[in-house]
Amino acid sequence: MKLHCNDCDQRFELSEFRYACSCGGLLEVEQDFSRLDSDELKRSFNQRLSDRMSPYASGVWRYKELIFPELEERHLVTKYEGNTGLYQADKVTQYTGLRKIWLKCQSENPSGSFKDNGMVVAVSHGKSLGLDKFTCTSTGNTSSSLAMYSSLIDRQAYVFVPNQNISLNKVLQTVAYGAKVIAFDGTYDQGIAFLEKHHPELGLYICNSINPFRIEGQKSIIYEIAQYLQWELPDWIVVPGGALSNVSALGKGLADLYALGFIRKLPRVALVQAEGASPFHKMMSNKQDTLQPEPHPNTIASALNIGHPPSWKKARQTLRNTDGITVSVTDEEILNAKAIIDQSGIGCEPASASTVAGLKKLHASGEIHADETAVCILTGHLLKDTEVLRKYHLENARGALFANPIRQSALDIDQIITL
Structure with a gap:
């Protein structure tokens, strides 16, 4: 496995982990699948569907050979994510x-979101590096996922959320999981730029999508x-x-x-x-x-x-x-x-x-x-x-074609029949 930049074609060893190439391009994990047997993998993936308690019961780690084959099993984090309908x-x-x-x-x-599929791998990678401070900028789903996994392995999450255009439900979920939430005036994009610039001095491992894992x-x-x-x-x-x-x-x-x-x-x-x-x-x-x-x-x-x-x-x-x-x-x-x-x-x-x-x-x-x-x-x-x-x-929102308002009624059979 290596880190590969599609912009300039540079490659880096995993031991040189970074979020971006020296040219500024985002990196992706490059894997060699040439020695894998697809029929054997299919059988293995099907067998793991009956697993319940090992990390391979996860809908992510079920496919470990295609996701992070080099990660030692002791570093696998999971809440049996995936397996969704x-x-x-x-x-x-x-x-x-x-x-x-x-x-x-x-x-x-x-x-409660797709972020868990990616976050579990990023957090597992951070754990394998021995890191204990995880971070993201988020409009909500990324933050709650990071907060959940960080608390699961007793690590601290630091979450940056814009003050506007976010869902309070997601922020409250993040707070409940124990993350330190920093609300700021600005946009998601500005939060990402801040973390890219200052994460080394803050000692933070970034878990946004710029993280290739x-x-x-x-x-x-x-x-x-x-x-x-x-x-x-x-x-x-x-x-x-x-x-x-x-x-x-x-x-x-x-x-x-x-x-x-x-x-x-x-x-x-x-x-x-x-x-x-x-x-x-x-x-x-x-x-x-x-x-x-x-x-x-x-x-x-x-x-x-x-x-x-x-x-x-x-x-x-x-x-x-x-x-x-x-x-x-x-x-x-x-x-x-x-x-x-x-x-x-x-x-x-x-x-x-x-x-x-x-x-x-x-x-x-x-x-x-x-x-x-x-x-x-x-x-x-x-x-x-x-x-x-x-x-x-x-509230009869504009254009709400399928609104289903709450009906008010006394507990009277004649009124209930008319509803």
Whole structure:
């Protein structure tokens, strides 16, 4: 295993661990799969599905040979993350107009979001280095995941959160896990820049998506989808885009599976951003070579409220490799899609619902056809942002097509019948 820079092609040994190349490009973990037997791995992965108590019961460490083979077992951290549901829902299928879709509910992770898949590997790597201070800048999900794993191994998490456009639920979850939370005036992007500059003098190990081991863990989401579907992936994988680490990770996972012969073809990837925070979509739509940051991103989907996504180059490579596309959706489209997902008995936070909103929009525009199939990645739990729920259902929010208000009534049979 080595660290590789896609920008300038430099390589570094793991013992020279760093977050970025000397040229400024982000690094990724490079692995040699040439000696792996895919049939043997499939058997091993299937056997581990029956495990319950070892680290390999994890939906991440089940695939250790593809994620971090060199990590000693004593350093493996786990809360049996992954193992999340892959569901079909008639209401959602009808809403999007496609023949068949699945919802991959990363909301069922221990901290309630997809961040656990990547965070468990980053924290395990930090533990193997003997470090005891972990940090991130976050709009919420990253912070709660880091706080959970840090407390699990009795390490301290230092979390930086912007004062605006975040969900208090996520911050309270982070506080409850025991992290030291520092709220600051500024954006997510400014928080990342601060940590990149000052982490050495503060003695902090960064667990944001600039950490290449985060990406290695998040690859497991696509591995798990493929295994659950008997290694036959659908036509499309639809992903929400904030920092763009998830689409980068899933793209890397798809490349792994194809190179190893686990899958026969690559599905296309659709990346969905909120209109108020869509610098990557604008770059791709305008066929530009460089991303122009949005200094004041603004969307009700707090996990997407990022104006300068650090992983945009990796995300662009994923779309190029998979003949992928991008789309942006309004907050109203996000919230109405969320209501459909919630009322299907599945539920998700607003950022997750952007995938269903985006799929519906892409079908309506003819980009995705009715006879195609798709998996939508749902990244966060229904209760990650209860303020959004309150406004949509109880305050008659603008454009709320599927609001379900609380009915007031006396305990009178005649009144109850009329409700």
